Amino acid sequence: MKTFNYHSAKDVKEASKLASSNSAFLAGGMTTIPSMKLGLASYKDIIDIKRIKKLSGIKVSGKTVTIGATTKHSEVASSKDVKKAIPSLAALAEGIGDPQVRNRGTIGGSIANNDPAADYPSACIALNATIHTNNRSIVAEKFFTGMFETCLKSNEVIEAIEFSIPEKSSYQKLPNPASRYAIIGVYVAKHKTGINVGVTGAKSCVYNDKDLAGALTKNFSSSAIDNVKISSSGMNTDIHASSDYRANMVKAFAKKAVDAC
């Protein structure tokens, strides 16, 4: 791993001030550190935000669950509050990577990285999340802009993610058997205001499948999905699955999610 200057920021202001176009914020480091070791990324400055207390924690209030950016997957998975308010979100966290990754990896890191096969971005889409940074609040559909891309500026720190509590929801994924990343993952959430179907793993970036959501709005049952055509155009093809297979799996797992709601 190429060397860098390590900084441990005491607050968000300091973290933001230290940031440049050649820096990265470090929370769990579960992607950043391996990426640096593999030569996929290198930075002059690594700004550790783990010790900033206000960035960690889970708060449930009325209609929303707010999770601090450096809250670990294991904390979300085992939180009684999350299990009660949005059980599907706790289950999603429990299915990320392996126990040691969940003991270090964070929700903010996951969504800032926006890996096309990551789990949390689909939750943000399905649960109408608002991403709060030190500068602004961003709705999930505008936050994720492309493969490994978000609308975050280099000095912008995610502080918390605020999820709307749905009436019912379920996340179902076909995991890669080795990494547990989603070959595809479908997050169905039924809110009073409408239905979202967040799909991850299928394309270069997470998206809300409007056709599936439309069909479910008319009739919230898995049979309503039978007649929805899922096009494989624009879907990923790799050693794990072809685009046609992914399209088929999106439909199958959307049905599974509706049945589990």
Added chain:
Amino acid sequence: MKKIAIEVNGKKVSKEIQDHTTLSGLLRDILNLTGTHIGCDTSQCGACVVHVDGKSIKSCTALAADLDGSKVTTIEGLASNGKLHPMQEAFKKMHGLQCGFCTPGMVMSAVDLLKNKKNPSDQEIRDWLEGNICRCTGYHNIVAAVKEAASKM
């Protein structure tokens, strides 16, 4: 360079390290605790699992600089007064290792499992050991060893 003070297997250690030194590097190259193995070096194989502040983590993917003030337990810290930890005993008894490369990580991960779940089922053990890879594919006896340890602990 950064100066850090941590506790390793109950002993206070104060060292000057490079900013990019990983915990696995600190343990093996600076403290000569070579029981912690480095396999993939990218947090997939689990050979480097140690406990930091009571929780199992992959030491190849933690910067030593960010662990200032932490308590670390490695495979060398499990035995006490020359007596193997029950998990180590169980791995020996049930032939839970073949080449032995993954064993330190397996043992450290399994010890963390039993802290939270006293009598895990086969499936729970297999799910927990998701992040520990044995290239000899000796999983069956590893699961048997964890069950044996659970009955003794």
